[in-house]
Amino acid sequence: MEMTDKLFSLEGKVSLVTGAAHGIGLGISKALANAGSELILVDKIEKQLEEVSRAISQKTGKRALAIPGDLARIEEIERIVRHALKEFAGIDVLINNAGTTVRKPFLEISSEEFDHVIAVNLRAPYFLSQKIARHMMERKKGGKIINVASLTSQIGMQNISAYGASKGGVYALTKTMAVELAPYKICVNAIAPGFFQTQLTEPVWQDHKKFEWALSRIPLGRVGIPEDAAGAVIFLASPASDYITGEVLFVDGGWMSA
Numbered sequence: 249m250e251m252t253d254k255l256f257s258l259e260g261k262v263s264l265v266t267g268a269a270h271g272i273g274l275g276i277s278k279a280l281a282n283a284g285s286e287l288i289l290v291d292k293i294e295k296q297l298e299e300v301s302r303a304i305s306q307k308t309g310k311r312a313l314a315i316p317g318d319l320a321r322i323e324e325i326e327r328i329v330r331h332a333l334k335e336f337a338g339i340d341v342l343i344n345n346a347g348t349t350v351r352k353p354f355l356e357i358s359s360e361e362f363d364h365v366i367a368v369n370l371r372a373p374y375f376l377s378q379k380i381a382r383h384m385m386e387r388k389k390g391g392k393i394i395n396v397a398s399l400t401s402q403i404g405m406q407n408i409s410a411y412g413a414s415k416g417g418v419y420a421l422t423k424t425m426a427v428e429l430a431p432y433k434i435c436v437n438a439i440a441p442g443f444f445q446t447q448l449t450e451p452v453w454q455d456h457k458k459f460e461w462a463l464s465r466i467p468l469g470r471v472g473i474p475e476d477a478a479g480a481v482i483f484l485a486s487p488a489s490d491y492i493t494g495e496v497l498f499v500d501g502g503w504m505s506a
Contacts, residue, residue: 255488259284262336263485264380266319266372267346269296271446272396275474276343276481281308283482285341288332292318319346319372320364329379338387341485342380344373344395344418349411351451362410369414374421377436381429390433392485395422397440397496399503415440419496426494435493437484442500444472467502 263280267273269291281287281304289304291297294316301314315331317324332339348368350361377393384391399405400412401419418438426436443462445453452458453471463471480499483489498504 256486257284261285261340263341264288264339265343266290269293269300272474272477273345275478279478279482281310286310287312289314290317320367325376339380341392349408351407353407354409357410365410366414370417384434385432393436394484395438397438399442401440423494438496439480440496440498441477442503465503467506
């Protein structure tokens with residue numbers, strides 16, 4: 249294997265991906281396995297998660313353990329970590345990808361809706377990272393934690409105020425985690441996807457005017473697909489990024505530069 253191959257290789261690593269059954273999480277999971285990583289796949293959609301697990305294992309020959317669970321519940325986060333560490337000796341890479349949203353005007357969001365979005369998008373990454381980081385510290389082998397932020401971490405968009413608040417929190421959390429975990433050789437970074445064609449953004453693509461507006465803002469002239477996030481994640485998960493921490497990489501087709 250040449251030096252450039254080793255830089256981006258994840259052979260011998262174990263990666264945990266949340267929201268792995270569809271969308272960006274699925275694209276990331278496939279890429280991690282292709283790069284050599286064994287997988288722990290987490291999602292609340294049990295049947296679809298099991299199908300994804302089998303498909304990835306059959307195609308890549310890498311183990312892909314499916315652990316269904318609802319990340320909105322703290323006790324589920326604890327169970328997921330216990331199960332994962334029972335099956336694998338260690339976790340080298342954590343991808344906090346799972347997310348949800350409520351599409352309503354700011355003035356119409358209920359406290360229950362707000363709490364659910366924050367629980368999945370911000371509280372779950374916080375406490376899952378806390379548990380995995382402690383495990384990484386005990387192993388003394390370092391590690392990589394990659395959060396999934398958003399365009400809305402930095403800019404405002406209508407009718408997704410709770411989502412934007414949660415992703416702004418993910419942006420800030422990434423910075424703080426990076427500083428605190430650096431002494432343990434744990435690198436913490438984030439990707440911030442732009443407009444991607446996934447189940448979560450389906451309402452946008454069903455509205456022709458919204459779709460055309462979004463497309464007009466993207467210099468590369470197209471919306472993202474799940475595989476577009478994969479390269480950035482492989483880079484941040486691999487030895488190629490060992491001297492990078494606290495960064496938020498926008499994967500947006502140029503939106504933030506326009």
